[in-house]
Amino acid sequence: MSAENSEVSNNGIVIIGAGLAGWHVIDAIRAKDKDIPITLITADSGDRYHKPMLTMAISQKKSAADLVRATGVDAAEAANIKLLANTQVTDVDASTQQLQLISALRSDPVYTNYATIGYDKLVLAMGAHPIFPKSLPEELVWHVNHIERFGQLQEKLATGSQHVAIVGAGMVGTEIAEDLLKAGHQVTLIDLNDAPLSQMLPPKATARIAQAVKSQGINFLGGYQVSAITRISDGKLQVSYEALASATESSTAEPIEPLMVDHVIASTGLTVDDKLPTAAGVEFDRRTGIVVDAPTLRTSTANIYAIGDCMSIDGVPCRYVAPLRAQAATIADDVLGLEHNGYDHKPPMIRLKNKAISVMVTGVPKATGNWQVKTESDEELVMDLLNDSDEVSATVTIKAPVVLKA
Ligand SMILES: Cc1cc2nc3c(=O)[nH]c(=O)nc-3n(C[C@H](O)[C@H](O)[C@H](O)COP(=O)(O)OP(=O)(O)OC[C@H]3O[C@@H](n4cnc5c(N)ncnc54)[C@H](O)[C@@H]3O)c2cc1C
Numbered sequence: 001m002s003a004e005n006s007e008v009s010n011n012g013i014v015i016i017g018a019g020l021a022g023w024h025v026i027d028a029i030r031a032k033d034k035d036i037p038i039t040l041i042t043a044d045s046g047d048r049y050h051k052p053m054l055t056m057a058i059s060q061k062k063s064a065a066d067l068v069r070a071t072g073v074d075a076a077e078a079a080n081i082k083l084l085a086n087t088q089v090t091d092v093d094a095s096t097q098q099l100q101l102i103s104a105l106r107s108d109p110v111y112t113n114y115a116t117i118g119y120d121k122l123v124l125a126m127g128a129h130p131i132f133p134k135s136l137p138e139e140l141v142w143h144v145n146h147i148e149r150f151g152q153l154q155e156k157l158a159t160g161s162q163h164v165a166i167v168g169a170g171m172v173g174t175e176i177a178e179d180l181l182k183a184g185h186q187v188t189l190i191d192l193n194d195a196p197l198s199q200m201l202p203p204k205a206t207a208r209i210a211q212a213v214k215s216q217g218i219n220f221l222g223g224y225q226v227s228a229i230t231r232i233s234d235g236k237l238q239v240s241y242e243a244l245a246s247a248t249e250s251s252t253a254e255p256i257e258p259l260m261v262d263h264v265i266a267s268t269g270l271t272v273d274d275k276l277p278t279a280a281g282v283e284f285d286r287r288t289g290i291v292v293d294a295p296t297l298r299t300s301t302a303n304i305y306a307i308g309d310c311m312s313i314d315g316v317p318c319r320y321v322a323p324l325r326a327q328a329a330t331i332a333d334d335v336l337g338l339e340h341n342g343y344d345h346k347p348p349m350i351r352l353k354n355k356a357i358s359v360m361v362t363g364v365p366k367a368t369g370n371w372q373v374k375t376e377s378d379e380e381l382v383m384d385l386l387n388d389s390d391e392v393s394a395t396v397t398i399k400a401p402v403v404l405k406a
Contacts, residue, residue: 010037010120011037011097011117011118011119011120012036012037012038012039012119012120012121013029013036013037013038013039013119013120013121013122013123013335014038014039014040014041014099014117014119014121014122014123015038015039015040015041015122015123015125016041016042016089016099016122016123016124016125016126016276017041017042017124017125017126017127017308017310018040018042018044018046018047018048018072018083018085018125019051019125019127019308019309020050020051020308020321020324021125021127021307021308021309021310021324021327021328022040022042022123022125022307022308023048023075024307024324024325024327024328025123025125025307025328025331025332026038026040026079026081027079027328028325028328028329028331028332029331029332029335029336030079030080030081031329031332032332032333032336032338033332033336034080035080036336037082038079038080038081038082039081039082039083039084039117039119040076040081040082040083040084041084041087041089041099041101041117042072042083042084042085042086042087043086043087043088043104044072044085044086044104044146044147044148045071045072045085045086045148046071046072046073046075046076046083046085047068047070047071047072047075047147048068048069048070048071048072048075049064049067049068049069049147050067050069050321051147051321052321052353053067054067054144054147054150054176055144055172055175055176055179055353056175056179056353057150057154057179058154058157058176058179058180058183059179059180059182059183061158061183062154063151063154063155063158064147064148064150064151064154065151067147068147072085073085084101084117086103086104086105087101087102087103087104087115088101088102088103088104089101089126089276090102090275091276091279092122092276092279092280092304093279094279094280094281094301094302094303094304096118097118097119097120097122097303098116098117098118098119099116099117099118099119099122100115100116101114101115101116101117102114119303120303121303121304121305121335122280122303122304122305123304123305123306123307123331123335124276124277124280124282124290124299124304124305124306124307124310124311125306125307125308125310126273126276126308126310127145127308127309127310128145128270128271128272128273128289128309128310128317128319129145129270129271129272129273130143130145130266130267130268130269130270131266131268131269131270131271132266132268133226133266133268135225135226135227135228135229136167136226136229136264136266136268137229140229140231140237140264141167141229141264141265141266142263142264142265142266143265143266143267144172144176144265144267145172145270153263153265156262156263157180157183157185157263161184161185161186162185162186162261162262162263163185163186163187163188163259163260163261163262163263164180164185164186164187164188164261164262164263164264164265165188165189165190165237165239165259165261165263165264165265166180166187166188166189166190166264166265166267167190167191167226167264167265167266167267167268168190168191168266168267168268168269169189169190169191169193169195169196169197169198169213169220169222169267170196170197170199170200170267170269171197171350171352172267173189173191173196173265173267174189174196174197174209174213174352174354175352175353175354176265176267177189177213177218178213178216178218178354178355178356181216181217181218186219187217187218187219188218188219188220188221188259188261189213189218189219189220189221190221190224190226190239190241191220191221191222191223191224192223192224192225192244193206193222193223194206194207194210194222194223195207195209195210195222196209196210196213196220197209197352197359198367199367200361200365200366200367201359201361201365201367201396202367202368202369202371202383202385202396204371204373204381204383205359205371205381205383205396205398208357208381208398209352209357209359209398210222212354212356212357212400212401213354213356213357215356216356221241223243223244224241224242224243224244224256225241225242225243225244226239226240226241227240227241227242228240229264232260235262236260236261236262237260237261237262237263237264238258238259238260239258239259239260239261239264240256240258241256241258241259242256243256270309270317270319271286271287272284272286272288272289272290272309272310274286277290277310280299280301280304281300281301282299282300282301282304282306283299283300285312285315287317288312288315288316288317289306289309289310289311289312289317289318290306290310290311290312291312292305292306292311292312292313294313294314294342294343294345295330295342295343295344296330296334296342296343297311297327297330297331297334297343298334305331305334305335307324307327307328307331308324313345314345316347316364318345320348320350321348322348322349323345323346323348326343326344327343329343330342330343347362347363347364349361349362350362350365355401356401357398357399357400357401358397358398358399358400358401359396359397359398360396360397360398361394361395361396361397362394362395363385363392363393363394363395364393364394365385365394365396366385366394369385369386369387369393370385370386370387371383371384371385371386372384372385372386374395378400379399379400380397380398380399380400381396381397381398382395382396382397382398383395383396
């Protein structure tokens with residue numbers, strides 16, 4: 001691969017990352033321009049799949065292969081793009097508009113730069129990766145943030161009913177807990193907080209979710225921190241956990257018997273790797289991701305855009321599927337130099353995929369703040385989050401599931 005230094009180059013558009021975000025950008029560009037050179041560089045195979053399915057697939061007995069809608073190779077051919085699969089971008093030089101690449105295959109011993117590639121426009125769509133707290137060593141726990149790792153877990157779980165501990169009761173943890181329960185596994189869901197989704201919703205709302213989760217048979221342990229995970233001789237994992245300080249103020253807490261489980265899944269949040277954003281000199285926050293100008297999705301560095309889990313708008317990470325299509329369409333217009341009205345960001349509607357309870361959120365929810373009850377009955381709870389000007393900035397609607405009569 002030769003690096004071109006001429007001022008007018010033909011490097012075209014380079015996209016880093018073949019998740020939903022990267023592929024949406026390709027679809028949007030190809031809808032407007034069939035020929036402009038596009039190179040997709042991705043550390044994985046580039047296979048197209050719908051990531052939200054990962055928290056529904058095990059109970060549906062779907063393997064990773066069943067979830068692939070098109071292989072990377074086939075999708076690249078159909079879109080007339082160049083795919084550099086199993087390739088990791090290790091460096092971005094924004095002044096020369098060049099990227100350094102290495103093989104991402106573990107079997108490949110070459111860990112030196114093996115290629116340099118130039119870009120005219122660069123789209124960062126490299127997602128975010130799971131956070132593994134020290135007590136959850138990566139080699140002992142699973143995550144469901146990528147189809148490859150999901151596939152390995154799915155294969156293990158397909159061999160029969162097992163005990164799975166899930167650490168972190170955010171949306172992903174709460175959804176996968178129900179999915180595994182439905183698939184016939186014994187499930188323990190552990191969280192620092194007293195109830196699931198406590199980082200986005202007020203206690204009055206989350207208490208209903210905790211109740212629903214427990215009553216369907218998930219062993220929910222709220223207010224506990226996992227302190228260590230150890231593999232023991234028969235292949236089981238020992239999960240040691242302790243009550244959080246606030247819950248043991250009386251200091252009469254008894255030592256807690258560790259859990260013995262077959263698998264541990266970490267769903268303890270996501271972080272954006274700072275390496276490429278720092279190299280590219282784009283404005284960046286480790287927790288929320290790459291800062292973009294919302295109407296154009298441009299980063300603070302010329303000719304570099306960002307989309308998907310690696311990006312944030314107005315300090316809020318944008319980690320949902322719904323906005324991707326409109327964001328990708330804006331990037332397509334902007335990179336192709338076409339007139340556009342600017343992306344108009346509206347927080348997407350958030351819907352928990354659990355069936356034991358229906359949880360729907362609009363706006364930008366947060367755990368604390370002036371939440372007010374609008375409707376409250378056994379069947380339904382509606383609460384609004386009011387900002388300082390008493391305007392509604394988020395609404396949560398929680399409904400008991402409709403019980404179908406036999
Ligand atoms: C289990 C689960 C369930 C979800 N459910 C929902 C839901 O119901 N509704 C919803 O709206 N959202 C849901 N989400 C969120 C949604 O799926 C994500 O926001 C979205 O898929 C993110 O896509 P992405 O392309 O930004 O990132 P990713 O899918 O993470 O893709 C990133 C890509 O970048 C590549 N990459 C990373 N670093 C490099 C590098 N240095 N060099 C080369 N390639 C690199 C990776 O290999 C990968 O291909 C869910 C997420 C999970 C994990």
